[in-house]
Amino acid sequence: QVQLVESGGGLVQAGDSLRLSCAASGRTYSLHDMGWFRQAPGKEREVVAAISWSAPIIYYGDSVKGRFTISRDNAKNTAYLQMNSLKPEDTAVYYCAARDTARPLRAAAYEYWGQGTQVTVSS
Numbered sequence: 001q002v003q004l005v006e007s008g009g010g011l012v013q014a015g016d017s018l019r020l021s022c023a024a025s026g027r028t029y030s031l032h033d034m035g036w037f038r039q040a041p042g043k044e045r046e047v048v049a050a051i052s053w054s055a056p057i058i059y060y061g062d063s064v065k066g067r068f069t070i071s072r073d074n075a076k077n078t079a080y081l082q083m084n085s086l087k088p089e090d091t092a093v094y095y096c097a098a099r100d101t102a103r104p105l106r107a108a109a110y111e112y113w114g115q116g117t118q119v120t121v122s123s
Helices: none
Strands: 002-007 009-015 019-025 034-041 046-052 059-060 066-074 079-083 092-099 117-122
Touching: 002 079, 002 092, 019 034, 019 092, 019 117, 034 079, 046 079, 059 066
Parallel strands: 009 117
Antiparallel strands: 002 019, 019 079, 034 046, 034 092, 046 059, 066 079, 092 117
16 A cells, blocks of 8 residues: 655645645555646546656646646655746646556556645736
């Protein structure tokens, strides 16, 4: 099992930046990928970004390309999501996810999920 804890959400204004962190614990040696998802009220959950845990491979959803950056620190078992130029439409609960099975990086199937952190962007 892998446990995930997100942090870094909050209330910001449009154009501001935030950095989310996702700390993994437990069976981290088995991690294959980590990803960030978001879900806004009344909308389906969408993939924001994903990163391979052992290779320089990254995926971004179309709505965040050029504004968000995903990264990882393997020594700290932590993934990050740097969010710049935030827009009101980025308002959502952001979830960190991890998997220990090999899938295409854009695939949304993950075994482990964090509790989520709220990001609210005011106009």
